[in-house]
Amino acid sequence: MKKQGFTLIELMVVIVIMGILAAVAVPKLFGMIAKSKASEVGPAAGTYIKLQDAYVSESNKVGSWHLIGYVSPGSTTASSAGATTNFAYLAGSPAVNATEGSDISTYANDTKVWGAANKVALNECAAQASAALDAANWSISIKKNDNGNSVTYKAATNCPQLTPTFDKIGK
Secondary structure (H helix, E strand, C coil): CCCCCCCHHHHHHHHHHHHHHHHHHHHHHHHHHHHHHHCCHHHHHHHHHHHHHHHHHHHCEECCHHHHCCCCCCCCCCCCCCECCCEEEEECCCCCCCCCCEEHHHCCCCEEEEEEEECCCECCECCCCCCCHHHCCEEEEEEECCCCCCEEEEEEECCCCCCCCHHHCCC
């Protein structure tokens, strides 16, 4: 009578191979999860820049979120800053619900006007202890141009490995 089945050695080899594959795949998976969470920041920043640009063109002023009609992710109105599961969105000058724009001339130096602070750790990017604009891992600054009637944007991030093209937003 012939017995059929796998030997103990064959089963052990299969388990070792599966372990090696898991050891390689799991870190890649967590990296992709962090990138997918951070992917909401780019479109949110791009929307802000487009709306602010339109407002600056029309009024020659820098507008609040309320004035330009910007609704951050996680918010239901343009009169409040929003937050999602992963990020808190922060406004600089002018305040979120200011009813009057700020003159472009007040933005002679880079002034932070938009930020995103991650509320959860995303790989090497630790969660932000405070939801302050200066501590945000992603931010946008405005500076008036030499012509005096337009602005340039500077996007900055402390986590370029998660959003490698973020610094090109607004250019």
